Each structure stands twice: as C-alpha cells, then as structure tokens.
Amino acid sequence: MNSISYVLLIALAIALVFAAFTDMRRRQIDNWLNLGIAIGAPVFWWSSGLSLWPDVAIQFGVALAAFAVFAGLFALRMMGGGDVKLLTVLALWVSPQAFMQLLLVMALAGGALTIVMVAWHTIRRQKGKLAIPYGVAIAFGGLWVLAVNYLPDGAFAVPAA
Numbered sequence: 001m002n003s004i005s006y007v008l009l010i011a012l013a014i015a016l017v018f019a020a021f022t023d024m025r026r027r028q029i030d031n032w033l034n035l036g037i038a039i040g041a042p043v044f045w046w047s048s049g050l051s052l053w054p055d056v057a058i059q060f061g062v063a064l065a066a067f068a069v070f071a072g073l074f075a076l077r078m079m080g081g082g083d084v085k086l087l088t089v090l091a092l093w094v095s096p097q098a099f100m101q102l103l104l105v106m107a108l109a110g111g112a113l114t115i116v117m118v119a120w121h122t123i124r125r126q127k128g129k130l131a132i133p134y135g136v137a138i139a140f141g142g143l144w145v146l147a148v149n150y151l152p153d154g155a156f157a158v159p160a161a
Helices: 003-026 031-048 052-075 081-093 096-123 135-149
Strands: none
Touching: 003 031, 003 081, 003 135, 031 052, 031 081, 052 081, 052 096, 081 096, 081 135, 096 135
C-alpha cells in the first residue's frame, strides 16, 4: 500500500467515527456521508492497484449482495436505511473476506450495544420504543477491519525499552 491509500483509509476511519456519533445523537446516518464514502472507493481501488477485472467487479458484486440482503432487512423494519447504505458502501472498500469479518464484529458489537441500550432503557423506565443506533456497531466493525487488515505490520507494536 502507498501513502495515498493510507490517507484514504484514515479518511474512511474518520467518516466511520462521524457516522457513529451522528447515529448516536440523531439516530441517522446522512446520505452525504454515505455518498462521500462511496465516491472515495474508486480512488482507493486505483491507489491500491486493484484491476477492473476481477477485483473491482468482485467489490461491486459483494456490495450489490450486501445491499440486497440488508434492503430486505430494511423492508422488514429490522434495519435503518442509513445502516443499509453504510454497509453497502463499506463493501466497496474492503475485500470480501474483510467484509465477512466486518459483519461478524458488527454483529457482536451490535449484540453488546443492544444489551446496554435495553438495560439503560429499563433503568430509566422509559416506555417509548427503543431505537438502537446500529451505526455504532457498523462503525466499530469497520474500524476493526481497517485496523486488523489494512494497517502496516507492527503498527500497534510497542517498542522495546
């Protein structure tokens, strides 16, 4: 990976943190943010040296499959529209294997987030419908995948004294 790729990955990480905060605060992930992430993907492909065939085609295929699955969950009212779009554009950035990691980490983080939110909702004796900011779990999964798969080896190494 070159320095342009790393700058783009840092921009993606910042966008994920922003998505998490806006989802916590407003229960919404803005379309402009998802669009910005999507527009950055082709630049990342170019800087990473991905070939149009089959690499970019695979990225599109995974993103299309993710959209189909998560749009179905949206139709069943099990997922928000911003969450569907965020997962779809993330599929444009990461390899299919890394996307599967993202989904696993997202599911675990989402489960933990749900438990915390239900407990908080119960302690505060709120009677309204509980809205889980699942963008937080998606962002956590995305940041995990970026740290594990895209940072240079030894990025988290502590120098010996």
